[in-house]
């Protein structure tokens with residue numbers, strides 16, 4: 001897989017591109033143990049905000065904020081799939097839903113890190 005990587009929600013209304021300048025698409029992927037991420041059950045891929053570009057679907061996105069309202073969790077209004085969020089720990093970073101990316105394999109459990117988001121609540 002080469003740059004840019006394309007991603008989308010399930011219904012296709014929301015589409016985005018990720019440019020990683022040759023870095024591995026699966027490097028640094030993680031789950032988070034905060035109350036929200038546990039319920040979503042997703043694997044995320046972090047990156048600088050500049051690496052992420054929304055290609056389509058701005059009007060289809062809804063945003064969920066809670067707690068300190070620093071992080072912004074975006075999801076498709078139609079199919080409900082979480083696509084990406086601005087990170088609370090570092091708002092200059094975006095994490096995307098890894099399995100929204102085209103052509104990626106479902107990662108093995110050993111390759112997934114754990115962010116201790118519960119401690120930040």
Ligand SMILES: [Zn+2]
Pocket residue numbers: 009010011012013014076077078079080081
């Ligand atoms: Zn959708």
